[in-house]
Amino acid sequence: MRLHGLDIARFFAFCGMVLVNFRIAAEVTPGTDFASILTNGLEGRAAALFVILAGIGLTLTSTPKRVIAARAAVLFALGLANLTTFEADILHYYALYFLVALPFLAAPSRIFLWAVLGAAIVGLVGMILLDYEANWNWATLVYSNFWTPEGFLRHSFFNGWHPVFPWVSFVFLGMWVGRQELAQKQVQNRLILWGLAAALLAALPGQLVEDPELRELFGTVSIPPGPFYLIASSGSACVVIGAMLRLGNPLDRLGLAEWLAAPGRMALSLYVAHIILGMGTLEAMGQLDGSLTPEAIFGFSLGFCALSMLLTWIWNLISSRGPLEALMRRISEVFR
Template identity: 55%
Template sequence: MKRLDALDAARFLAFCGMVLVNFRIAAEVAPGMDWASMLIGALEGRAAALFVVLAGIGIGLSRISASLLLRRAAFLFVIGLINMTVFDADILHFYALYFVVGAFFLAASQRGLWLGALGIMILAVIANLFFDYDQGWDWDTLVYTDLWTLPGFLRNALFNGWHPVLPWAAFLLIGMAIGRSKLHTLCIQHRLIMWGFGAAVLALFPQMMTSDTELVAYLGTESIPPGPFYVMAGTGTACIVIGLLLKLWPMIKRTGTAAFLTAPGRQSLTLYMAHILIGMGVLEELGLLGGTLSAPQIALYALLFCSLSSVFSLLWARKFKRGPLEALMRRATEYTRA
């Protein structure tokens, strides 16, 4: 199937949302009522969910083998562990675990993928009934106290980390199911927009039906803790963005801005690492971490970083087919015959 450029654009938008959220976390910016706080608050948990759904769509559209997917998982896991020494909220090592789950569903039908996603959400609900979600967390500092012990790492990765397998792997399977659809048709694009809007709206109601504080948190649409209605809301939002971009892509191409969206979308792995090592590194060197910036200031800095990332990616793409880390992953995981 011909590559759908709109999906690359969606990936870049997801990256921009993650940059806004992660820069706020790193800079320890207190939430407020200004435009930037509301924007970042709306993106928390949604941008990353879109990122994972898009990864699933990519797998669904491709003919990737289980062995290659597992090799990519191993590559991302190693890169993610290295990244975690700098930024605890790394998503790459979680991505690797989602890929392991996805490898078992490569031959599944669309129905099987949806049932698999449902099963993961049910397991997440059961896990919350039997285990303490707060274990390991110091919520005042957002530090996971026993992350680098085996029990703590496994608990964080599977149950109560920033993006745990239960239930975040459901996003990947949902994306794989969506990727099996005829995304280039208006019919599917309209369904994504309408069903996504319906799911995002319906997910808001359960939290309104109880006054119990803990129950409200779990029935809500926040990513921490990630309850079933968060997955529903995150999936709905992702479907809206993907559907709209697919539908509006011919119009976007006519504006001449398409390349500024697709080039960085195809280098999202490189840019993800860059926003931590370079973007956050600059903030640290300037002494701007630790709550010294306001939400609007960090938002403007994040948007500037995203703009520069787009320009860099466009210039890089004129000389090279893939981004630096994308090329390294391909070389490390794909075998070539002499």
């Protein structure tokens, strides 16, 4: 049985990434308005939810490892192509996450939790011992030397937008969550309560230190991804997943579940579309120069999310899979 709640959570994760990425692309300066506060809160959280859901999907699928590896290769190629347009691409990271997680796929559930801890420690040690700011221009958020071996390895595994260490922790956590009885209300309640506790408690250490460097380490911002960011983002993701699973049946009875779940099943196609069509539209309008207000880019983002839902339903009259989902399936089926 497919759990609508997971697809709904995936669509909300996509919407959160749209809000964040459009603001980054349009170089909008955050303010103190509601739109800025909400988007600030989603930064790093929406992407983490997206990755945790990917980990859940890995444990719920019966797809052979070689097919998953082939799909990772397709994602990697799509991501590299996407990087030429949008430097904060996450698709090529997805491919690397899958390849790192693949050997653990049949492992006992407790191993996933040890892997979460291990990946987090590797990321923390790298942050302390290595130069996290190497190749970054923080004023423009441009990463130089990516297309060199050294730059690629640093960006992919250590100090990029979503580096493998520690971000693969989210995949392993999702794999652990996917092993739980997600259809049971007790499990859903635990995800909400424990997730809420983790998100709230993780925010405290950063408020207790005054040193700027320590505040980065103990804070919950996604760059750099410190341990308390991992805990806070994991907690908020578990809250959303648990809540959407709880609401799946009531929304289904109201006839709303499928409307929200369908775009979640086309998340890959919509992710690429929000860059090509969404950001492309902003560029054609000459709005990628910081001239938009936070409220304006917020409204544009929500409009794009609503349009994505409508276009998904129109597309579903033609096919049950999104165009990129169908293409990936066709390519990877060669290796089945």
